[in-house]
Amino acid sequence: MKKIFKRPKSLTPEKTIYCSGCGHGIAHRLIAEVVDELKIREKIIGVAPVGCAVLAYDYWNFDVTEAAHGRPPAVATGIKRVRPNRIVFTYQGDGDIAAIGTAEIIHAANRGENITVIFINNAVYGMTKGQMAPTTLLGQKTTTTREGRSPQLDGYPIKVCELLAVLEGVTYLERVALDSVPHILKAKQAIKKAFRNQVEKKGFSLVELLSSCPTNWGLSPQESLTWIKEKMIPFFPLGVIKDKG
Amino acid sequence: MSGNEAAGEAAIRAGCRYYFGYPITPQNQFTEYMSWRMREAGGTFIQSESEIAAINMVFGASAAGARVMTSSSSPGISLKQEGISYLAGCELPAVIVNMNRAGPGLGDVTPSQSDYFQATRGGGHGDYRTITFGPSSIQELFDLTYLAFDLADKYRNPVLILADGILAQVMEAVKFKKTKKRLPKKPWALTGCKGRKPNFIKSLFLTPGVLETHNWKLAAKYQKIEEREVRYETYYSEDSKFFLVAYGSCARIAKGAVIEGRKEGMRLGLFRPISLWPFPYKALAKLAERGKKFLVVEMNLGQMFDDVKIAIGDKAKISFYGRPGGGIPTPKEILKEVKKR
Numbered sequence: 001m002k003k004i005f006k007r008p009k010s011l012t013p014e015k016t017i018y019c020s021g022c023g024h025g026i027a028h029r030l031i032a033e034v035v036d037e038l039k040i041r042e043k044i045i046g047v048a049p050v051g052c053a054v055l056a057y058d059y060w061n062f063d064v065t066e067a068a069h070g071r072p073p074a075v076a077t078g079i080k081r082v083r084p085n086r087i088v089f090t091y092q093g094d095g096d097i098a099a100i101g102t103a104e105i106i107h108a109a110n111r112g113e114n115i116t117v118i119f120i121n122n123a124v125y126g127m128t129k130g131q132m133a134p135t136t137l138l139g140q141k142t143t144t145t146r147e148g149r150s151p152q153l154d155g156y157p158i159k160v161c162e163l164l165a166v167l168e169g170v171t172y173l174e175r176v177a178l179d180s181v182p183h184i185l186k187a188k189q190a191i192k193k194a195f196r197n198q199v200e201k202k203g204f205s206l207v208e209l210l211s212s213c214p215t216n217w218g219l220s221p222q223e224s225l226t227w228i229k230e231k232m233i234p235f236f237p238l239g240v241i242k243d244k245g
Numbered sequence: 246m247s248g249n250e251a252a253g254e255a256a257i258r259a260g261c262r263y264y265f266g267y268p269i270t271p272q273n274q275f276t277e278y279m280s281w282r283m284r285e286a287g288g289t290f291i292q293s294e295s296e297i298a299a300i301n302m303v304f305g306a307s308a309a310g311a312r313v314m315t316s317s318s319s320p321g322i323s324l325k326q327e328g329i330s331y332l333a334g335c336e337l338p339a340v341i342v343n344m345n346r347a348g349p350g351l352g353d354v355t356p357s358q359s360d361y362f363q364a365t366r367g368g369g370h371g372d373y374r375t376i377t378f379g380p381s382s383i384q385e386l387f388d389l390t391y392l393a394f395d396l397a398d399k400y401r402n403p404v405l406i407l408a409d410g411i412l413a414q415v416m417e418a419v420k421f422k423k424t425k426k427r428l429p430k431k432p433w434a435l436t437g438c439k440g441r442k443p444n445f446i447k448s449l450f451l452t453p454g455v456l457e458t459h460n461w462k463l464a465a466k467y468q469k470i471e472e473r474e475v476r477y478e479t480y481y482s483e484d485s486k487f488f489l490v491a492y493g494s495c496a497r498i499a500k501g502a503v504i505e506g507r508k509e510g511m512r513l514g515l516f517r518p519i520s521l522w523p524f525p526y527k528a529l530a531k532l533a534e535r536g537k538k539f540l541v542v543e544m545n546l547g548q549m550f551d552d553v554k555i556a557i558g559d560k561a562k563i564s565f566y567g568r569p570g571g572g573i574p575t576p577k578e579i580l581k582e583v584k585k586r
Contacts, residue, residue, distance in 0.1 A: 067304070
């Protein structure tokens with residue numbers, strides 16, 4: 001019998017700690033599939049974040065380092081400058097990239113570091129159990145915005161791709177979503193392009209993935225996918241935000 | 246050359262090809278020197294967006310197997326402490342130079358030894374130590390920086406050079422050492438997993454008991470360092486009844502006081518710790534056995550004073566003279582204090 005679906009070589013058999021319906025598992029797999037397809041497993045170095053994906057190195061079957069919260073772009077810069085012929089990527093959540101690590105991502109992008117950034121936007125702090133994220137939507141209830149996020153009291157959700165788009169050093173920015181099969185297939189293509197850009201030494205690429213967090217949204221996995229479609233996508237529009245080719 | 250330049254040149258000659266830093270007085274010349282010298286030597290220089298970013302670039306370069314360093318001064322070193330803790334936890338080698346200026350807060354750009362506690366007690370969060378050297382001349386700053394890279398690699402641990410604003414900017418003649426060609430292999434580094442199992446760099450251990458095991462492993466390493474890497478100098482130890490204890494720039498001044506005092510017929514000596522961690526407790530305790538008096542002199546409110554008390558206990562009379570906030574004691578002041586005791 002012909003095998004048509006299997007675990008990518010870039011994923012370990014380890015069971016993940018992720019909740020039912022969480023987007024991290026899909027994102028990890030998409031990265032692993034792309035790494036296999038581009039045949040870069042033996043030359044890739046990943047930088048894992050602080051947050052739910054802090055244990056990503058248990059799931060990826062290639063070299064990975066941890067990084068302090070928000071610092072993956074600086075850590076990746078150090079690695080890439082030492083090993084310019086390896087493929088270096090960071091995997092970061094919304095708190096990591098758009099709150100505590102805002103300076104690091106902006107400056108790595110502005111230097112045009114030839115790295116790939118995979119940004120998981122689920123509009124909430126997952127690991128610390130549901131506090132407001134910089135990308136939390138207006139009116140969205142979290143454990144630190146019990147009445148819903150107020151623009152007067154809590155500020156506005158940050159659009160990371162749009163923020164980075166103005167920087168000369170940035171090569172490629174695309175926002176995708178993990179809410180449906182067509183969108184997931186599109187997400188994979190974006191991830192693949194972001195890694196291929198690095199292989200071809202084209203410079204800084206970032207893919208933002210709108211991803212579900214049923215546990216902290218207080219929704220079922222199925223309702224969470226609808227929430228991405230109905231709430232997140234209207235505010236965080238999908239598509240290519242910048243592509244210098 | 247200045248201390249800033251000498252430490253930079255020492256790093257290059259020790260095989261360091263990666264420097265990440267952010268300007269801060271009084272170590273700006275360091276960053277400036279590295280900006281051209283590193284690139285001339287075929288290395289990488291990045292003026293980072295912050296000290297936090299710089300130390301994390303150091304983390305990345307070290308994880309990738311390179312000899313790497315950063316430099317700063319007190320407020321900037323505070324910002325780097327997060328990264329230094331991670332380096333220690335992940336057992337990554339790196340060299341960090343602190344041209345200590347007076348604090349707390351923004352303080353002043355004047356020289357100080359106010360960061361002794363921070364440097365010798367770990368500095369960031371968690372239970373760890375960093376090898377810390379306190380050079381007292383530009384030549385020694387060069388030599389210890391050169392050595393620091395070997396020790397960092399040997400023990401897979403960050404090494405701190407605790408100098409100050411005087412050493413940073415004073416100019417002295419320096420005898421260079423040869424540029425190192427052969428550097429140690431690092432099979433643990435992240436290089437891509439071709440032909441081997443993946444490598445992981447981490448300090449996170451969530452399984453109960455595993456972090457404790459990791460901490461005990463670090464403790465065993467620190468004990469080894471305490472046994473092997475103690476460095477100090479004694480000056481007129483044979484006949485002295487009264488010892489000054491000082492390190493760094495302050496020890497230079499104290500040496501001046503010893504010379505002046507001896508001219509007046511005083512039997513005065515100097516004990517100068519060179520490694521601040523590991524501190525030369527045993528050597529100092531031995532010196533105290535013969536019923537001497539000790540005066541600790543520092544450019545702070547009394548920080549190394551604690552280590553001297555740990556070393557000597559009640560074996561001898563210990564007192565302290567120090568000047569905080571950028572104050573620099575003179576040999577005359579020190580002698581006046583000696584005469585009082």
